[in-house]
Amino acid sequence: MRDVHEIAIGGSWPVPAAPARAALDRALRDIPDKSDVLIDGLVACGVPELLEPHRHRLRLIVLVHLPLSDETGLDAAEAARLREKERATLHLATRVIATSNAAAQRISDMHDLTDVAVAVPGVDPAPLAAPSADGGRLLCVAAVTPRKGQDLLVTALELDLAELSWSCTFVGALIRPVAHTSANIRFTGPKAGVDLDAAYANADLFVLPSRAETYGMVVTEALARGLPVLATDVGGVAEALGHAPDGTLPGFLIPPDDPTALAAALHRWLTEPALRAELRASAAARRETLPTWTDTARHISAALNA
Incomplete structure (x- = not known):
């Protein structure tokens, strides 16, 4: 070079x-x-x-x-x-x-x-995350700004999924904090190193509800741990998510700025164990084909x- x-x-x-x-x-x-x-x-x-x-x-x-x-x-x-x-x-x-x-x-x-x-x-190799029985540990890693859409995720969780069992952790700098009422929602601020690794390790589903995104490195960081991803189909997110070698999608792609579609995808994840198993298998397979540095x-x- x-x-x-x-x-x-x-x-x-x-x-x-x-x-x-x-x-x-x-x-x-x-x-x-x-x-x-x-x-x-x-x-x-x-x-x-x-x-x-x-x-x-x-x-x-x-x-x-x-x-x-x-x-x-x-x-x-x-x-x-x-x-x-x-x-x-x-x-x-x-x-x-x-x-x-x-x-x-x-x-x-x-x-x-x-x-x-x-x-x-590229993305660094990482150990596989261990899934929980109910799949209810949701994670979003992104600076808290309107572009990243955390407000859409909070709306979907509080209005449409309150009766289900879940927790959602938001990791990222609080540029514009999002109001919420649920005790199951937690904004931690930024994390790095072993603390960020621990956040990924203690998650079942990675969620990125961005309104705009050129690629989405956090998507591949989640896939490197075998975590399925629920993300909006904007910019290069579909490229980052990719497909497993068998052609299956290692997660969900939904329209941007659509809390109803977001809630529906989350509801499926939380209530369909067979779907969770399929997406985990696809994410683990996609993990082997991720781009390197x-x-x-x-x-x-x-x-x-x-």
Whole structure:
């Protein structure tokens, strides 16, 4: 693989604050001419004016996770402003890489790009989770924001499934907390390392009710433990979920922003033991075919050398 300068700059999203902008500017100026520079799109796409002076002396490679204007809750004017900044950045780039085929198509269509490469995120191996008898331990791992749809899951659980036995743990930073009344719902805040591993190990079903998602790494993290997944069919989630070698789906895909469909899928999971067994078998089989980080590195290397 070629020598690549990777720039990681902290700061507020989607446009870095002044100290982060200054740090990015210094980092770019210090990189030798004709170098490959890999920059996260969450930073790069908000500051095309910092990249423009370097477009001819550096190979700028931008990795796009989520188009800036696709963030849930933006007003039309802000979305348009971010879309124009992102468009300017991506047309400065030598190479654009997306994290799913769906994201690549979205970026291509939005910004009139003809060759967006794809490097699907890998996942680390993990031990199988041990299922409980009733399958009632539900887990959602995601920052608590409108885009991730935790409010839809709370609504489905409290209004439609109150008579069933379940518990639901939400792991992730509380960016916008969701009100709830059930004692069976718990928001833990963020977890990492052994604490996050324990959360997955003590779950039966992983739930991701996102309104938008370019890939969904948490989906493959759940599948790596053999956990079936209930997720909305948005962006690259279907790619992350994939299929077992026999063609079966290791979980459920439902329409976004539909608490009724979410409740119906949860009801089936909680009341049909045979279905739970089938989905667990499919998830365990899918576990053996998940992408690795070596695969990701190979795809990025191919994009850089194209």
